[in-house]
Amino acid sequence: EIGYPLKGNCSSPLSYPAMNLTWYLNGKRVKESFKVSVSAPDAGNEKRKPVSTIIGLEHEIDASTFKTGKAVIRCAAEFFHLYQKFVECTVDEERPRPRPSSVLGTRDTSSGSQLALSFFTINTGVLLAVILR
Structure with a gap:
């Protein structure tokens, strides 16, 4: 939903010096919200x-996030x-099912946002967790 945050964490395996981790959203580089x-x-x-690098992603969903109906999130190490190496996650845009309208009934506004959590791991140990809210 537009205005909601897209959050994620990505971590690397231990190395010295530390690995460089980078976020990409739909092929465009985005700045991490934190780095540890x-x-x-x-x-x-x-x-x-040896250190493990962890970066966070916090991006406000806007009209361009799901321009093609999908968002592709990538963490590159x-x-x-x-x-x-990189790990990638494709998230489909959630579209609410249309409900029949009622002239006399009230609209149900109690439905909240949905939460989706995805974990992906590859042989290198790069881990991506994406949370949509």
Whole structure:
């Protein structure tokens, strides 16, 4: 629904240095809402600690989000030019079923927004979670 947030999280496997993660929505790069690097718990006092990168996505749904009836969300992981992987999720636009109207009846406004949660994982460990509300 226009105006509602599209939220997601994407995380990378442990690496040193940290991997670069990037969000794409319908093929266009979008800025992450947050970025966190988490060190390996058993890294101790090492100078070169392996870290996992986590980025968030919070995008307000507008008319262009589902321009073709679908939104394609992609998280790309890159480690210099040595490693590149991505995970992608396609979300269909939810269209409410038309209801017969009643001249005398009242309109039901109690139906709330729906929540969809999707998890995708690939061999590299990049994880994408998308929440539509």
